[in-house]
Amino acid sequence: MTHxxxxxxxxxxxxxxxxxxxxxxxxxxxxxxxxxxxMGHRMKRKEDPRFIQGKGNYVDDVKLPGMVYMxxxxxxxxxxxILDIDASExxxxxxxxxxxxxxxxxxxxxxxxxxxLMSDTQMVLPTEKVVYYAQEICAVIATDRYTAADAVEKVxxxxxxxxxxxxxxxxxxxxxxxxxxxxxxxxxxxHWEAGDKAATDAVFDAAAHRVEASIYLPRIHVASxxxxxxxxxxNKATEHMQIYMTSQAPHAHRTxxxxxxxxxxxxxxxxxxxxxxxxxxxxxxxxxxxxxxVASLVTGKPVKWIEDRSENLQADSFARDYHMQAxxxxxxxxxxxxxxxKTLSDCGAADAAANPSxxxxxxxxxxxxxxxxxxxxxEVDGVYTTKPPGGVAYRxxxxxxxxxxxxxxxxxxxxxxxxxxxxxxxLKNFIKPExxxxxxxxxxxxxxxxxxxxxxxxxxxxxxGALRREQAEKRERGELMGIGISxxxxxxxxxxxxxxxxxxxxxxxxxxxxIHPTGKALARFGTKSQGQGHETTYAQIVAEELGxxxxxxxxxxxxxxxxxxxxxxxASRSTPTAGAAGAMAARKIKAKARKIAAYLLEVGxxxxxxxxxxxxxxxxxxxxxxxxxxxxxxxxDHPPGMEAGLEATDYxxxxxxxxxxxxYICVVDIDKGTGEVHVRRFVAVDxxxxxxxxxxxxxxxxxxxxMGLAPALxxxxxxxxxxxxxxxxxxxxxxxxxxxxxxxxxxKTITPSPHHPLGAKGVGESPTVGAPPAIAxxxxxxxxxxxxxxxxxxxxxxxxxxxxxDNGVTD
Amino acid sequence: xSRHTITVTVNGQSVSxxxxxxxxxxxxxxxxxxxxxxxxxxxxxxxxxxxxxxNGRSVKSCTAFAVQADGGEIETIEGLAQDGTLHPLxxxxxxxxxxxxxxxxxxxxxxxxxLLTRNPKPTEEEIRRGxxxxxxxxxxxNKIVEAIEYASAKLQAGDDAGTEExxx
Numbered sequence: 013m014t015h016x017x018x019x020x021x022x023x024x025x026x027x028x029x030x031x032x033x034x035x036x037x038x039x040x041x042x043x044x045x046x047x048x049x050x051m052g053h054r055m056k057r058k059e060d061p062r063f064i065q066g067k068g069n070y071v072d073d074v075k076l077p078g079m080v081y082m083x084x085x086x087x088x089x090x091x092x093x094i095l096d097i098d099a100s101e102x103x104x105x106x107x108x109x110x111x112x113x114x115x116x117x118x119x120x121x122x123x124x125x126x127x128x129l130m131s132d133t134q135m136v137l138p139t140e141k142v143v144y145y146a147q148e149i150c151a152v153i154a155t156d157r158y159t160a161a162d163a164v165e166k167v168x169x170x171x172x173x174x175x176x177x178x179x180x181x182x183x184x185x186x187x188x189x190x191x192x193x194x195x196x197x198x199x200x201x202x203h204w205e206a207g208d209k210a211a212t213d214a215v216f217d218a219a220a221h222r223v224e225a226s227i228y229l230p231r232i233h234v235a236s237x238x239x240x241x242x243x244x245x246x247n248k249a250t251e252h253m254q255i256y257m258t259s260q261a262p263h264a265h266r267t268x269x270x271x272x273x274x275x276x277x278x279x280x281x282x283x284x285x286x287x288x289x290x291x292x293x294x295x296x297x298x299x300x301x302x303x304x305x306v307a308s309l310v311t312g313k314p315v316k317w318i319e320d321r322s323e324n325l326q327a328d329s330f331a332r333d334y335h336m337q338a339x340x341x342x343x344x345x346x347x348x349x350x351x352x353x354k355t356l357s358d359c360g361a362a363d364a365a366a367n368p369s370x371x372x373x374x375x376x377x378x379x380x381x382x383x384x385x386x387x388x389x390x391e392v393d394g395v396y397t398t399k400p401p402g403g404v405a406y407r408x409x410x411x412x413x414x415x416x417x418x419x420x421x422x423x424x425x426x427x428x429x430x431x432x433x434x435x436x437x438x439l440k441n442f443i444k445p446e447x448x449x450x451x452x453x454x455x456x457x458x459x460x461x462x463x464x465x466x467x468x469x470x471x472x473x474x475x476x477g478a479l480r481r482e483q484a485e486k487r488e489r490g491e492l493m494g495i496g497i498s499x500x501x502x503x504x505x506x507x508x509x510x511x512x513x514x515x516x517x518x519x520x521x522x523x524x525x526x527i528h529p530t531g532k533a534l535a536r537f538g539t540k541s542q543g544q545g546h547e548t549t550y551a552q553i554v555a556e557e558l559g560x561x562x563x564x565x566x567x568x569x570x571x572x573x574x575x576x577x578x579x580x581x582x583a584s585r586s587t588p589t590a591g592a593a594g595a596m597a598a599r600k601i602k603a604k605a606r607k608i609a610a611y612l613l614e615v616g617x618x619x620x621x622x623x624x625x626x627x628x629x630x631x632x633x634x635x636x637x638x639x640x641x642x643x644x645x646x647x648x649d650h651p652p653g654m655e656a657g658l659e660a661t662d663y664x665x666x667x668x669x670x671x672x673x674x675x676y677i678c679v680v681d682i683d684k685g686t687g688e689v690h691v692r693r694f695v696a697v698d699x700x701x702x703x704x705x706x707x708x709x710x711x712x713x714x715x716x717x718x719m720g721l722a723p724a725l726x727x728x729x730x731x732x733x734x735x736x737x738x739x740x741x742x743x744x745x746x747x748x749x750x751x752x753x754x755x756x757x758x759x760k761t762i763t764p765s766p767h768h769p770l771g772a773k774g775v776g777e778s779p780t781v782g783a784p785p786a787i788a789x790x791x792x793x794x795x796x797x798x799x800x801x802x803x804x805x806x807x808x809x810x811x812x813x814x815x816x817x818d819n820g821v822t823d
Numbered sequence: 824x825s826r827h828t829i830t831v832t833v834n835g836q837s838v839s840x841x842x843x844x845x846x847x848x849x850x851x852x853x854x855x856x857x858x859x860x861x862x863x864x865x866x867x868x869x870x871x872x873x874x875x876x877x878n879g880r881s882v883k884s885c886t887a888f889a890v891q892a893d894g895g896e897i898e899t900i901e902g903l904a905q906d907g908t909l910h911p912l913x914x915x916x917x918x919x920x921x922x923x924x925x926x927x928x929x930x931x932x933x934x935x936x937x938l939l940t941r942n943p944k945p946t947e948e949e950i951r952r953g954x955x956x957x958x959x960x961x962x963x964x965n966k967i968v969e970a971i972e973y974a975s976a977k978l979q980a981g982d983d984a985g986t987e988e989x990x991x
Contacts, residue, residue, distance in 0.1 A: 022918060056917055063925030064913040066860015066900035070926065073859035158845070237864040237872055237960050238926045288862070288926025289960045321865035543924025543961045711920045711966060718963035742869035742958070750951040750964040 020563055021046050022054040022707055038762040040703050043556070044624055049563065050556030051770065054707040058563070059547040068286040071241040074256045076314035079243065080109060082307050083160035083317075084300060085149040085167045086327065087142040090178075090735025091190070091398040092171040094138055094149070102152055102166040107159035109311055111167065112151040112303060114139040126272050126302060128364035129295070129514055130372065132201070133193075134401055135362075136299045141174065143190055143361035144400045145735050146326035151303040153311060157318075176735035177398045180335065180358040190361055190396040201363050201394035206377035206454040212389035215350035219341035223425040228804045229414050231333040231358070231399070231729040232722075233325055233739075234406050235747060236542075238288020240328060241318035242301050244308035252279050255305060259284040259570075260294040260540055261580025264514060266572045268297055269305065284570035290542035291719070292405030295366040295582050296329045326740045329366075329402030330729055333358040334414040340422040346430035348441045351380055351388040353418065357403065359394045365403030366582065367410050368512040368519060374410030375503050377454035381419035382463045382501045382673060383441045388453040398735045407719050407780040409504045409583040416500045420785035421802065424497075428796065433480070434789070435471060438499050439464055449766075456503065458671045462699070465761050467499050467675035470697040473759050474677045487797060492682035494794025498786035502672040504774035505588025509665045514579065518665070521589035522576035523597045525554060526659040529647040531640030533558075533565045535597075538578010539590040540570045544776055545708045546586060550594050552704050553770065557598030558605075559625020559639050576661055584672075584774025587704065588765075593664035595769040600660035604646075608658075609637040611651035670765045670773035674698040676786040682794050684822055687813030689725060689791055696782070697759040700775035701768065710758055712776045718753045720783025724805050726752070795819075829893035833858070834902025842889045848882070849873040851889035852899060860900040860929045864958070871957030874930035875899050881937040883956070900929035903936070911977040912936055912970070921970030923961030931957045935971045943982075944975055 044050030062068050099111040114137035117124035128134050137148055149169055154160035177183045177190055183199040190199055216222065243256040253275055259265050262282040270277035287294065304317040319328070334355055341350040357373060359365070367374040373392035380388045406413070427437035442463040443450050450458040470476075479495050486493045509518035522538035535554050539546065547567040555562035569575055578590060602622065609627035610617045613635055620627045628636035637645075646658035679693040696717055703709050726746040730738045739745040764771030784805055791807050792800055798819040803811055816822040830839045833856060840855050852861050852875065863885055864872035873885040876898040903910040912932050915921065922928040931954060938945060938953035945953060950971045951964070959967060 022920075057920070059925070060917045060922060063922055063928050064900075064909070064916050064932065065904055066858070066929045068860070068925050070859075070862070072853075072863065075854075075857070157850075158843070235960065236924070236926075237870055237958060238862070238924070239864070287924060288864075289924045291960070318863075321867065321870075543922075543926075545923065707920050711923060711962060714963035714965050715923060715961045716963070719960070741867045742865045743867045747958050747960065749955040749958060750968065751955045753964045755965060756963060 020056045020058065021049060022056050038760060040706050044559065048555050048559055048561050048625060050552055051702065051704050053552065053705065055548055055552060055562060055705055057545050057548045058551060059545065070238055070286050070288055071243060071256050071258050072318045074243045074285065076243060076245055079314040079316055080153055080155055080311065081157040081160045082151050082153050082304050082315050083157065083164045084151055084303065084323070085164050085169065086323065087145060087147040087149055089142060089171050089173050090145040090176040091143060091174040093141045093174060095170040095172055097150060098168040099150065102163040105159065105163050105166060107155040108152065108163045109155070110153045110307065112306060112310065113137060117306065120306070121274065123272065123302065123306065126297065128362055128401065129366050130363045131369065131515065132363040134364055136302045143398050145737050146323065146400065148299040148303065148327070151307055153307045153315060176733070178731050178733060178735050180356050180395045180397055183395045183397050190398055199396040201359060201396060202372050203391070203393050204372050205389065205391040207389040208387055208453065209389045211387040212350050212352050215387045216339065216341045216352060219349060220344035221342040221426065221429050222339060223422065223429050224339040225421060225425060225802050227336045227338060227418050227421055227802070229332040229334045229417055231330045232406055232727045233330055233729055233745065234291035234293035235325065235745065236289030236291055236293055239319045239321060239324040240294060240298060240300065242304040243314060243316045244305040245314040246308040246312065248312045252281070253305065255280070255282045256285055257282055257301060258287055258294045260290045260542060260582050262540060262570055262572050263538060263577045264517060264579055265297060267517065268515070272302070273305070282572045284540045287540065287542035290582070291407040292331060292366065292582055293328055294542065295404055296364055298328060321742060322740045325745055326737045327400050329364060329404040330360070330400060331402065331404055331406030332414060336414065336418050338418050338422050340426050342426055342430060346432055346437065346440065348383050348385045348426065350385055351419070351422070353379060353390045355392040357392055357394045358397055359403055360397055360399040360401040362401035363394055363403065364401035366405065368506055368514060369516065370511065371410065376411040376415050378412055378456055378501065378503045379415035379419050380452050380454060381416060382443060382499045383423065384443045384447065385453060390454060399731060405582060407716060408777045409502060412503055413781045413784070416781050417785045420498045420500065421788060424789045424792065425801065434497050435467065435476060438467060438497065457668060458501065459668050459765050459767060460763050461501065461671060461673050462761060462763050463499055463673060466673060466697045466699055469759050469761060470675040470677045470695050473757065474693060474695040476677065479679060492684060492794045494680045494682070494790040496678045496786045496788065496790025496793055497675065498782050498789065499675040500673060500782035502778045502781055503669050504584035504672060504777065505666055505670045506583055506585055507589065507666050508668060517579065519579050520663050520665040521578040521585070521593055522661065522663045523590055523593035524576045524661040525597045525601060527601060527643045529644050531560065531564065531643045533560055534568065535565055535594060536568045536575045537590045537594065538576050539581040539586040541581060544581065544586065544712065549587065549704050549708060550591065553591055553594045554598050557595055558602060584777045587772050588666055588670045588768060588774050589664055591772060592666060592769050593662040596664055597660040597662035600662065601658055604658060605639060605642045607654065608642045608645050608650060612637050612645055667767045670701065670768060672698070672700045672773040672775060672778050674778055674782055676782050678786040678790040680787070680790040680794055682791065682812060684816060687809040687816060689807055689812060691721065691754045691787065693757065694754050695757045695759065696779060697761060698775065698778055699761045699763050700778065701763060701765045701773040702771035703762065704772060709775055713758055713779050714756050716777060716779030717756050717783050718748055719780045721753065721787065722748050724784040724787040724807060726806050728806050827890050829890055831892045832896045834899060844888065844890055846889045847885055848887040848889050848892055849884035852884060858899050858901050862926055862929060864926065869958065871934060872927050872930045874933045874957060876933055876937055881934050898933070900932060903932070911974040914977070915970035915973035919966050919970040919973055921962065921967045927957060927959045931959060931967060935974070939975055939978060944979060
């Protein structure tokens with residue numbers, strides 16, 4: 013039995029098959045003793061004691077005196093005119109306090125529309141027509157959640173159905189206009205391109221080999237186990253709006269609320285408490301949030317709104333929905349020379365993606381991936397359809413998953429075209445270590461990489477040669493086995509602020525560290541953990557820099573009244589930005605600590621050197637002052653002329669993004685009778701630079717891999733021809749369970765980021781980005797000899813079975 | 824709406840309340856008893872975040888009425904640690920990094936507890952099937968499996984030690 017005050021370091025070694033047992037030649041760097049638990053230690057998480065005892069504090073756990081409940085009436089049509097809303101019966105029901113419609117919001121100061129994060133507009137509640145199935149129609153506020161749900165059924169809305177616009181290619185024909193509120197009567201939203209068209213066309217004209225494919229990445233949903241919700245608490249006396257909200261970016265949301273509502277920003281406090289998974293789905297501002305805040309303003313009472321799972325799956329922002337037409341060119345020696353891509357982005361009824369302002373297609377132009385080529389040209393067009401708005405990430409950095417899926421599928425196709433093994437073909441075409449920093453043909457500067465090392469390691473771990481021999485034998489016997497590779501490059505950690513902003517707010521991030529007189533610390537950050545373990549990782553960063561035990565560093569995030577301003581947690585940006593800010597703030601403290609130590613030891617600053625947790629006299633280490641002694645002196649005996657105290661703040665603007673990478677190899681067996689794909693083995697070699705907590709990094713990778721498996725084999729939000737969502741419950745939208753999720757085999761290489769203060773890169777999303785094409789490539793590899801060249805994900809048994817039947821393998 | 828007085832034993836303590844016939848067990852636990860460790864993640868009995876143990880069997884409390892628990896015994900996550908000492912499952916989840924956001928964790932632990940009661944030494948496959956009614960979006964499940972294996976081994980060791988003591 014473990015008592016809670018036991019030391020935090022993980023007691024048990026990593027299990028067989030995990031990274032710790034694989035000889036890497038890339039050892040995790042540890043410079044502090046386990047008492048300090050700085051970088052590299054497998055520190056057990058500081059946040060866990062409350063979660064394993066049921067003492068977390070999620071939004072639905074917040075209970076305020078006099079709190080009432082909100083529920084939403086939603087549209088049963090994808091596209092319809094609203095002729096009338098009759099709420100009289102609902103309002104006459106005992107316990108119902110108010111019904112808020114779009115017209116009420118309009119009268120309250122045009123609050124019926126709001127800006128999206130992409131500077132488009134989106135209805136909060138409609139006054140004229142609805143543009144997606146399950147769209148919010150009006151809000152019902154009642155004394156308890158059962159009464160509110162009953163009253164929703166008593167609101168009668170008269171609709172005149174209009175034709176749904178489901179197919180984005182048909183939408184481009186502009187026969188039915190989705191957004192009649194716009195000046196230009198077209199469904200086309202924007203056109204965006206990157207790279208050099210003329211150079212790319214020239215490369216294709218000269219190519220010895222060309223392959224092309226239509227690749228669709230369907231609409232999927234993050235489906236975090238906690239849905240979205242809010243408790244809004246407006247105090248009419250103090251004019252203070254306190255909001256508990258499932259928010260990945262509380263500061264940005266505070267600013268949006270201030271801009272939309274007209275409430276002064278200092279009177280708005282957003283608290284993002286424990287968050288039950290985010291993955292991008294808790295970045296946007298949804299209509300329900302705005303209604304909930306308005307409901308509290310109207311009633312003067314605290315109002316709780318918690319969406320149910322069906323609302324979450326049917327109306328919250330989706331991810332992906334990219335239709336990609338890709339071509340690749342290679343020379344006669346099998347070297348990739350160019351990539352040409354045209355993409356249609358189905359944005360739904362509003363461009364409500366969560367991309368940086370200048371990047372309507374996110375970082376999609378990273379799509380030349382890990383391969384050195386002369387030229388590339390990428391075009392993307394955004395189009396409106398009558399589906400819920402979105403285009404947020406699904407555990408990925410701004411459309412990188414789409415880019416990686418496309419380039420990894422195309423690379424496999426080209427390997428087959430030129431008659432080479434996909435591993436050998438990749439090794440030949442990789443950007444070489446000596447080419448970094450590497451300028452890509454679409455304008456990115458990759459900070460660092462060693463792609464060959466990662467792939468060779470994965471091949472060794474899985475014994476690639478033996479697998480190919482086994483596959484050949486099985487093919488002789490008519491058995492279907494496939495091996496798939498994905499050697500991805502991620503791009504994470506936005507800023508730098510010169511290129512990246514959201515609604516004009518620059519994408520820096522922040523940290524503020526205060527050292528108390530007794531040598532304990534409080535560290536606050538502008539990001540917000542949703543399970544990533546920031547309370548532990550950030551404490552270890554402070555421990556690494558200052559030698560304070562990580563157990564003595566309290567990390568806080570998510571309260572806009574106390575945390576420094578930051579852009580939040582998504583796109584694997586926390587360690588690259590706020591983590592770096594933590595290191596830089598600690599270094600400011602260390603510099604002041606040096607002055608205090610010099611004063612106390614009566615030596616010059618230059619006579620001192622740092623050792624783990626103390627400033628000591630060079631050549632005379634017994635003369636030293638620990639960080640704890642210095643902290644005490646900072647409040648009791650600080651040098652004359654110096655400000656008292658020991659604290660610092662840093663707003664970190666990264667000079668570049670970080671570029672994590674990895675190589676994944678997947679082995680699948682396919683049941684010829686049912687078409688079912690069984691992932692037999694999956695080796696994942698990741699490189700996220702220097703590692704802060706190996707246990708947490710492994711957890712991020714394993715979880716990300718299962719979230720990569722999910723869209724590869726199971727998940728898709730499907731609409732019928734009327735725009736009805738057919739995947740609106742977890743019984744229809746299939747999340748993998750412990751049975752479907754394979755036993756992941758992890759390995760690592762370590763290539764530090766040259767510009768990050770700790771040499772670290774983001775990691776949370778790499779596996780979700782890298783895994784789907786490894787699985788898709790494995791399935792196509794298993795069926796290649798039958799003539800199958802491509803299958804869109806999710807690769808369901810039905811799709812495989814159909815492919816087998818089309819090729820005469822099964823009846 | 825009919826109302827009924829129910830009496831249930833929750834984590835060893837007897838409680839009586841008058842409730843609506845339609846009150847879901849999960850709302851009874853979370854809102855009437857303020858035991859918010861039991862979570863709600865869906866409305867189709869799919870995710871298992873609301874799992875509690877009712878009369879020795881794991882139950883998804885979003886799909887049971889409070890009145891169905893009348894006269895019964897309920898165990899929730901809050902009842903697991905004793906006098907500040909964690910249950911081996913809680914210890915295993917912490918030690919093996921079996922949780923990230925923590926939202927599915929209480930339900931997952933309660934399902935695992937029932938599994939280990941039925942089958943004290945489950946194989947990896949039996950563990951995976953045993954918690955397949957509980958969805959986790961963060962961990963990829965491997966570390967959850969390891970956490971349950973850890974707890975199984977620890978409980979076994981405790982039982983063996985207890986048996987040895989008894990025979991001596």
